[in-house]
Amino acid sequence: MTxxxxxxxxxxxVKQEAASPVQEEKKVxxxxxxxxxxxxxxxxxxxxxxxxxxxxxxxxxxxxxxKEEEKTEEASAExxxxxxETNAEPEEFDWAxxxxxxxxxxxxxxxKLEDLxxxxxxxxTEKEVLEGTVISLNKREVVVDIGYKSDGIVSLNExxxxxxxxxxxxxxxxxxxxxxxxxxxxxxxxxxxxxxSWERVNESLENDEIIKGYIKCRTKGxxxxxVFGIEAFLPGSQIDVKxxxxxxxxxxxxxxxxxxxxxxxxxxxxxxxxxxxxxxxxQQKKEIIAKLEKGQVLEGTVKNVTSYGVFMDLGGVDGLxxxxxxxxxxxxxPSEIVELDQKLNVVILDFDDDKKRIALGLKxxxxxxxxxxDDNLKxxxxxxxxxxxxxxxxxxxxxxxxxxxxxHVSEMxxxxxxxxxxDFLSVGxxxxxxxxxxxxEERKMSLGIKQLKEDPWENIDTxxxxxxxxxxxxxxxxxxGVFVEITEGVDGLxxxxxxxxxxxxxxxxxxxxxxxxxxxxxxDIDKExxxxxxxxxxxxxxxxxxxxxxxxxxSIHEGTVVELMDKGAVIxxxxxxEGFATPRHLVKxxxxxxxxxxxLDFKVIEFNKSAKRIIxxxxxxxxxxxxxxxNAKRKTQGxxxxxxxxxxxxxxxxxxxxxxxxxAALKSQMEADEKKDK
Numbered sequence: 001m002t003x004x005x006x007x008x009x010x011x012x013x014v015k016q017e018a019a020s021p022v023q024e025e026k027k028v029x030x031x032x033x034x035x036x037x038x039x040x041x042x043x044x045x046x047x048x049x050x051x052x053x054x055x056x057x058x059x060x061x062x063x064x065x066x067k068e069e070e071k072t073e074e075a076s077a078e079x080x081x082x083x084x085e086t087n088a089e090p091e092e093f094d095w096a097x098x099x100x101x102x103x104x105x106x107x108x109x110x111x112k113l114e115d116l117x118x119x120x121x122x123x124x125t126e127k128e129v130l131e132g133t134v135i136s137l138n139k140r141e142v143v144v145d146i147g148y149k150s151d152g153i154v155s156l157n158e159x160x161x162x163x164x165x166x167x168x169x170x171x172x173x174x175x176x177x178x179x180x181x182x183x184x185x186x187x188x189x190x191x192x193x194x195x196x197s198w199e200r201v202n203e204s205l206e207n208d209e210i211i212k213g214y215i216k217c218r219t220k221g222x223x224x225x226x227v228f229g230i231e232a233f234l235p236g237s238q239i240d241v242k243x244x245x246x247x248x249x250x251x252x253x254x255x256x257x258x259x260x261x262x263x264x265x266x267x268x269x270x271x272x273x274x275x276x277x278x279x280x281x282x283q284q285k286k287e288i289i290a291k292l293e294k295g296q297v298l299e300g301t302v303k304n305v306t307s308y309g310v311f312m313d314l315g316g317v318d319g320l321x322x323x324x325x326x327x328x329x330x331x332x333x334p335s336e337i338v339e340l341d342q343k344l345n346v347v348i349l350d351f352d353d354d355k356k357r358i359a360l361g362l363k364x365x366x367x368x369x370x371x372x373x374d375d376n377l378k379x380x381x382x383x384x385x386x387x388x389x390x391x392x393x394x395x396x397x398x399x400x401x402x403x404x405x406x407x408h409v410s411e412m413x414x415x416x417x418x419x420x421x422x423d424f425l426s427v428g429x430x431x432x433x434x435x436x437x438x439x440x441e442e443r444k445m446s447l448g449i450k451q452l453k454e455d456p457w458e459n460i461d462t463x464x465x466x467x468x469x470x471x472x473x474x475x476x477x478x479x480x481g482v483f484v485e486i487t488e489g490v491d492g493l494x495x496x497x498x499x500x501x502x503x504x505x506x507x508x509x510x511x512x513x514x515x516x517x518x519x520x521x522x523x524d525i526d527k528e529x530x531x532x533x534x535x536x537x538x539x540x541x542x543x544x545x546x547x548x549x550x551x552x553x554x555s556i557h558e559g560t561v562v563e564l565m566d567k568g569a570v571i572x573x574x575x576x577x578e579g580f581a582t583p584r585h586l587v588k589x590x591x592x593x594x595x596x597x598x599x600l601d602f603k604v605i606e607f608n609k610s611a612k613r614i615i616x617x618x619x620x621x622x623x624x625x626x627x628x629x630x631n632a633k634r635k636t637q638g639x640x641x642x643x644x645x646x647x648x649x650x651x652x653x654x655x656x657x658x659x660x661x662x663x664a665a666l667k668s669q670m671e672a673d674e675k676k677d678k
Contacts, residue, residue: 131170134166161212161254172192197228198230209258230267230269258273302339310338325359325361326363349364408448411448433449457490466523472518482494494534494535499536559579559601561598581615603617
């Protein structure tokens with residue numbers, strides 16, 4: 001057994017590039033003298049010491065100590081060899097004892113030598129994960145000592161996540177091959193990390209450990225981080241306490257993280273960098289909140305800009321500047337005043353009991369514009385400004401930053417028609433107006449535009465006298481007439497009865513439309529109420545003077561039924577005039593009633609010039625003819641009856657009693673006929 005161990009040690013020594021001084025000494029002694037049992041023991045001891053120095057320990061300090069012990073043992077071994085060579089007499093090797101199996105070492109000595117051998121060499125196998133020490137590195141490779149007879153090499157790319165790697169660091173390695181074609185041991189740090197990654201990740205989560213990771217790339221909603229060889233997800237909200245706008249600046253960086261969540265089923269890992277700084281910020285936040293006071297001025301950084309305000313970071317505490325507190329003047333969006341990441345001084349306006357909601361102000365750090373308003377400005381002065389806000393009731397005009405005045409819609413025009421302010425002005429218009437009221441304490445001002453123009457009603461009598469003719473624009477309708485505007489500020493009413501001489505108009509919309517132009521004549525002026533009485537039909541002569549001679553009573557004219565109603569019908573007569581017939585005057589000769597759009601002859605029953613009314617009848621046309629015929633027949637029959645009575649009276653004396661009775665019957669019949677004619 002001892003011989004086999006010696007042979008193994010000799011084979012390992014041959015593989016090494018340089019032999020130790022002890023080995024050279026041993027070779028010399030073997031060539032000159034025969035090997036004694038003591039010399040063999042000394043040689044074995046020296047070889048074991050050499051093997052121990054070759055393997056070494058994990059750290060640099062242990063290797064240094066091992067080298068010092070090695071030198072001491074080598075020196076003592078050499079002294080023993082020299083002493084034995086000089087003092088001891090050479091003895092022949094007992095080959096018989098070797099063949100008979102007699103051991104030259106005692107059991108105690110052999111156990112001691114075996115323990116020494118086992119302690120100085122690590123037994124490693126391929127596909128195993130070990131911890132090694134970095135002993136050197138260059139631009140391409142890292143040399144790692146794992147306590148084996150030779151050192152291993154790892155590609156530097158596998159340490160991208162750890163740019164601070166240095167000599168002496170402990171690293172995990174995976175033994176891919178104990179010897180390649182060149183006799184070099186090949187190690188992999190990446191595979192070692194992958195093998196132990198889940199164990200390390202779980203330990204980090206349980207121990208709340210801070211780990212390092214390499215940000216590989218960005219993805220939807222965050223970043224991909226290499227942690228222990230595992231691709232972990234870093235949400236965008238967990239990168240920093242403030243919103244991140246450019247994720248690309250973090251790609252390729254190595255940062256510290258905390259594992260916040262692990263999904264073992266899907267092998268997902270979520271890490272956070274924000275968690276590392278939240279604790280520190282929370283402490284800062286408490287210190288800031290404890291010192292908050294209304295009116296206090298602090299420096300902050302613009303964290304976020306919204307349509308309604310700006311969020312400021314006050315050093316771990318967030319506050320909001322409402323859009324109305326950004327500037328004394330009106331702005332449409334906060335971005336007109338501030339920018340992201342801009343540092344500003346702000347004043348604390350208010351906060352809730354828990355100091356979680358903090359209201360900040362920016363404009364409060366500057367004097368109010370009303371305090372700087374010109375002291376000489378007074379009512380009646382003209383000012384120029386820009387329209388900043390439009391409402392139905394008026395427009396706000398900014399005459400100086402933060403100083404606004406209201407122009408009510410009634411002060412925009414001399415017109416009495418209620419219209420929207422949008423009809424006169426638009427946002428952004430530059431206008432000139434007159435100050436109507438000025439209240440410096442309440443910081444209010446009312447303005448007027450129409451005051452800069454002449455009031456048209458001042459000279460209404462000369463410009464729009466009674467009887468003058470003008471063109472007007474229809475503005476509005478009522479049941480009783482049409483409101484028109486001759487010029488801006490001068491309105492008038494055309495009564496429905498003054499629209500047409502001949503047509504019966506039920507509503508003005510039948511005659512005209514809003515926005516149309518119409519010719520009018522001034523009938524009357526009401527200067528106090530700013531109203532004109534106007535007419536349209538007066539532009540023509542009154543045709544009823546002529547109609548009076550045409551549509552005389554009992555005259556017959558052809559007409560058309562244009563409208564049938566329960567109370568009668570409207571009949572269109574010649575010359576554009578209309579008449580009216582009651583139902584009993586609409587019965588035709590055959591007993592049927594007239595129909596819509598039917599043309600018939602109508603007799604004028606009544607003509608009223610002042611009321612402009614003509615009453616006609618169709619029934620009277622044929623009734624009067626029939627009555628005339630009956631009257632003529634009745635007159636003829638009456639004359640014949642009178643002759644017969646006279647003849648009877650002349651012959652009455654000559655008649656008998658029987659004749660008298662016949663005459664009486666004839667007389668009764670004649671009287672009945674007369675009554676019937678009547």
